[in-house]
Amino acid sequence: MDANRKLNATSWVDNYGDALYSYTLARVNNAAQAEDIVQETFLSAWRARDTYNGTASEKTWLYTICKNKIIDYYRKASTNKEVLAKEDETEDYFFGDDGRHWDNDKKPQSWGVDYSKNIENKEFYSILKKCKDKLKEVQQSVFTMKYLEDIDTDEICETLGITVQNYWVLIHRAKIQLRTCLEKNWINA
Amino acid sequence: MANWFNISCKKATYLISKKQEEGSLTIGEKLQLFIHLFICDVCKLFKVQTNYILKNIHQHHHTETLTVAAKEKINVVVKEEIIKTQ
Numbered sequence: 001m002d003a004n005r006k007l008n009a010t011s012w013v014d015n016y017g018d019a020l021y022s023y024t025l026a027r028v029n030n031a032a033q034a035e036d037i038v039q040e041t042f043l044s045a046w047r048a049r050d051t052y053n054g055t056a057s058e059k060t061w062l063y064t065i066c067k068n069k070i071i072d073y074y075r076k077a078s079t080n081k082e083v084l085a086k087e088d089e090t091e092d093y094f095f096g097d098d099g100r101h102w103d104n105d106k107k108p109q110s111w112g113v114d115y116s117k118n119i120e121n122k123e124f125y126s127i128l129k130k131c132k133d134k135l136k137e138v139q140q141s142v143f144t145m146k147y148l149e150d151i152d153t154d155e156i157c158e159t160l161g162i163t164v165q166n167y168w169v170l171i172h173r174a175k176i177q178l179r180t181c182l183e184k185n186w187i188n189a
Numbered sequence: 190m191a192n193w194f195n196i197s198c199k200k201a202t203y204l205i206s207k208k209q210e211e212g213s214l215t216i217g218e219k220l221q222l223f224i225h226l227f228i229c230d231v232c233k234l235f236k237v238q239t240n241y242i243l244k245n246i247h248q249h250h251h252t253e254t255l256t257v258a259a260k261e262k263i264n265v266v267v268k269e270e271i272i273k274t275q
Contacts, residue, residue: 009267009271010268010271012267013260013263013264013267014260014264017255017260017263017264018253018254018255018260021253021254021255021259022252022253022254025253026253035255035259035262035263038255038263039262039263039266039267042263042267043266043267043270046267046270046271046274047274091199094199095197095198095199098197099197099198099199099200100197100198100199101197101198101231102198102231102232107231108231108234108235108238109234110234111238113241115237115238115240115241118244118245119241119245124245128242128246146210147243147246147247148246153210153211167210168203168206168207168210169203171206171210172202172203172206172207175206175209175239175242175243176202178242179235179238179239179242182242183238
């Protein structure tokens with residue numbers, strides 16, 4: 001009679017716990033926080049069980065709830081942090097005081113790779129994650145939402161309460177730093 | 190006018206990022222970036238390398254698992270809630 005018969009809630013943690021945790025940890029960079037989000041996902045799903053109508057699979061439905069929990073987490077984090085793009089020395093660090101040219105020690109070096117090929121190197125991804133974890137929290141949130149979650153710019157700005165100009169600056173700073181970190185730890189390692 | 194054509198590396202990299210995000214620039218910005226990239230190999234590298242990183246980011250797959258203790262804890266909390274409100 002109702003779709004939630006198709007839900008197998010007592011097996012959720014065993015069936016999806018690891019997968020949701022893996023998904024969450026890639027996005028929030030904090031094991032304890034990721035565990036909380038996974039737990040909250042299951043609790044919210046259970047409380048909302050009557051809204052499950054069976055059109056999506058149980059798994060897809062749980063991922064959707066989890067994704068919303070992650071966005072809530074970003075939203076909360078952004079209200080506690082400096083979100084504004086000002087008051088940041090990123091560009092000064094890379095371009096020197098007048099900003100005209102790259103600082104000699106920090107300018108991009110040739111990587112000697114074929115840029116048209118895909119990266120099939122597991123190491124790249126673990127280093128990328130470490131580099132991402134080093135970014136300021138708000139830059140991390142913006143970058144993850146855009147490039148791991150595929151959330152569009154308007155929604156990111158709305159969630160974090162920032163202007164689109166602010167968004168460009170934050171994501172630009174994330175890219176400059178990621179590129180440098182990858183060059184240092186992946187290419188020249 | 191000479192200054193208008195001659196943008197800094199700081200501005201050029203910002204325009205490269207903006208183009209990656211927005212898919213396009215204003216005509217003025219396009220022209221400024223085109224001229225800059227024509228003369229600046231370093232910013233050209235920045236463009237190629239960031240495109241390369243962004244293009245590959247999606248193949249990122251994680252396989253982390255919950256610790257036994259964490260999974261047990263979540264299992265207890267969730268099952269308690271289910272029993273309480275079934």
